[in-house]
Amino acid sequence: MIAILSIFLVVLFAPGHVHSKCIAGELCWPDAQTWASFNRSVGGRMISVAPPASPCHDPNYDERACNTVRSGWNSPFWRTDQPGALQRTSWESFGEQRCLISSNRTAACFQGAVPVYAVNVTRAAHVQEAVKFASRHDLRIVIRNTGHDFLGRSTAVGALSIWVHHLQKIQFHESFKCGPGSDRGYSAVTVGAGIQWEELYRQAYQRKMILAGGGCSSVGAAGGYPQGGGQTNACQNTDLFWALRGGGGGTFGVVLSATHRTFPALDSLVFAPHNFSAPDTTTFQGLLTLFTRLNPSLSDAGWSGYFFSTSQSLTLTFLLPNRNVSYASATLAPLLSYARENNIRIDGSLETYASYWDWHLQFQCGGQESLIPRSLFDHEQDLLPKAMMRVMTELQVPATYAILGGGKVREPQDSAVNPAYRDGLWLLVSPLTWRDNATVAEMRAAANLVSQANKLFIDLTPGSGTYVNEADYNEPNWQQSFFGKNYPRLYHIKRRVDPTNLFTCHHCVGSEFN
Numbered sequence: 001m002i003a004i005l006s007i008f009l010v011v012l013f014a015p016g017h018v019h020s021k022c023i024a025g026e027l028c029w030p031d032a033q034t035w036a037s038f039n040r041s042v043g044g045r046m047i048s049v050a051p052p053a054s055p056c057h058d059p060n061y062d063e064r065a066c067n068t069v070r071s072g073w074n075s076p077f078w079r080t081d082q083p084g085a086l087q088r089t090s091w092e093s094f095g096e097q098r099c100l101i102s103s104n105r106t107a108a109c110f111q112g113a114v115p116v117y118a119v120n121v122t123r124a125a126h127v128q129e130a131v132k133f134a135s136r137h138d139l140r141i142v143i144r145n146t147g148h149d150f151l152g153r154s155t156a157v158g159a160l161s162i163w164v165h166h167l168q169k170i171q172f173h174e175s176f177k178c179g180p181g182s183d184r185g186y187s188a189v190t191v192g193a194g195i196q197w198e199e200l201y202r203q204a205y206q207r208k209m210i211l212a213g214g215g216c217s218s219v220g221a222a223g224g225y226p227q228g229g230g231q232t233n234a235c236q237n238t239d240l241f242w243a244l245r246g247g248g249g250g251t252f253g254v255v256l257s258a259t260h261r262t263f264p265a266l267d268s269l270v271f272a273p274h275n276f277s278a279p280d281t282t283t284f285q286g287l288l289t290l291f292t293r294l295n296p297s298l299s300d301a302g303w304s305g306y307f308f309s310t311s312q313s314l315t316l317t318f319l320l321p322n323r324n325v326s327y328a329s330a331t332l333a334p335l336l337s338y339a340r341e342n343n344i345r346i347d348g349s350l351e352t353y354a355s356y357w358d359w360h361l362q363f364q365c366g367g368q369e370s371l372i373p374r375s376l377f378d379h380e381q382d383l384l385p386k387a388m389m390r391v392m393t394e395l396q397v398p399a400t401y402a403i404l405g406g407g408k409v410r411e412p413q414d415s416a417v418n419p420a421y422r423d424g425l426w427l428l429v430s431p432l433t434w435r436d437n438a439t440v441a442e443m444r445a446a447a448n449l450v451s452q453a454n455k456l457f458i459d460l461t462p463g464s465g466t467y468v469n470e471a472d473y474n475e476p477n478w479q480q481s482f483f484g485k486n487y488p489r490l491y492h493i494k495r496r497v498d499p500t501n502l503f504t505c506h507h508c509v510g511s512e513f514n
Contacts, residue, residue: 021140023158051099057109076218091152118161153505167192205357222258246416372426420465
């Protein structure tokens with residue numbers, strides 16, 4: 001898990017009662033004069049937001065702008081720079097009301113779920129004004145940096161967006177202390193809410209440092225991924241700090257910055273890009289069963305990363321820090337030997353890198369999830385590979401798995417992260433996609449398949465959970481799955497700091513009472 005030492009947050013305590021929010025098109029929506037007055041209060045930082053494909057459609061067609069959109073459409077970094085673009089284009093739609101890059105110029109371009117206005121904030125005062133304005137007019141507000149949220153929580157129909165992407169501060173500390181009374185200091189870095197892991201990793205590398213962060217470097221380093229925010233830390237506002245480290249983004253306030261602990265750069269890094277191709281499903285299930293049994297020892301040896309599985313192939317993208325090739329080979333030897341003895345093709349070999357940054361430049365970032373507890377690998381080991389095969393062969397849902405880090409990750413921490421994460425060994429991802437112009441029925445069918453796959457593993461792991469940022473949108477028991485035993489305390493803090501549910505989103509703390 002990420003070591004977050006401190007966070008700067010804007011949160012306003014407002015009395016009142018919870019009720020439905022006002023959205024664009026309703027009689028309660030502020031008039032043009034009111035919006036103009038608000039724009040002046042934020043220094044002219046308000047933006048009228050259009051769907052990203054709007055320049056490719058009448059009546060706003062602009063050939064040059066459309067070509068720019070087309071060239072950047074699939075780039076995650078281009079998308080982070082557009083106030084109305086999300087990393088998953090389906091979240092820009094509202095049902096079948098959408099604006100498609102794939103449709104012709106005369107096709108309708110709907111606003112969909114893209115917010116109507118955004119405030120391009122560059123200082124805390126802009127956020128404060130936006131929050132007060134939204135509270136005063138009962139507006140639906142969302143908080144957005146890069147638009148990676150897999151549950152669509154950074155956008156909403158008819159909403160006002162607080163866009164934090166241009167909060168770009170980075171400050172490294174030799175000895176960061178959480179408060180005036182703290183004696184202990186840590187090597188750390190403070191980042192503005194708009195900073196992405198790509199830039200932070202680069203600057204850390206230049207200083208011969210490393211930090212725990214996101215696998216996809218276009219993700220923000222102070223937003224929903226670390227699930228932290230607030231002018232608060234372990235010494236100040238301790239309950240809010242606890243809630244923000246695991247309680248989910250977009251729930252307790254607006255993150256302006258976060259401070260991460262840093263560490264000396266790695267001595268070395270071993271990369272295992274192995275692909276195993278079996279001649280038939282029976283042979284492959286034998287390989288999968290052995291691989292499952294070996295995973296606790298692989299985790300204990302220091303390996304982490306991802307693996308991908310089809311009905312007859314297994315692909316590893318594993319990393320092993322601060323170890324040599326000889327050690328890495330010994331830990332993988334049982335798996336490689338079994339493959340050779342059973343006519344399973346092996347592609348790839350161990351590679352070494354001088355730094356994480358070197359590996360990142362070549363490989364990194366160029367569904368829905370379930371946590372699989374370690375206990376399942378110690379007892380009834382054959383049940384897991386059988387469930388994996390059923391997901392791939394019967395449901396035909398592809399599967400990606402992350403082997404979670406050991407060491408400090410498994411140690412209990414005083415944060416709101418679901419305790420199941422500490423006991424987890426795998427994180428299962430079951431992703432399905434659909435065409436841009438898919439019908440609502442087709443989308444629902446795909447979502448239902450993912451939920452069925454998810455249920456197979458939930459039934460194997462009662463009392464476990466999932467990773468809140470990449471969970472099943474239709475998770476039936478989300479309070480338990482996302483937060484475990486921490487939910488009652490999180491709910492109490494939410495009711496205290498945001499009694500009107502001004503900050504609300506799908507399956508966020510307190511959202512069941514919207």
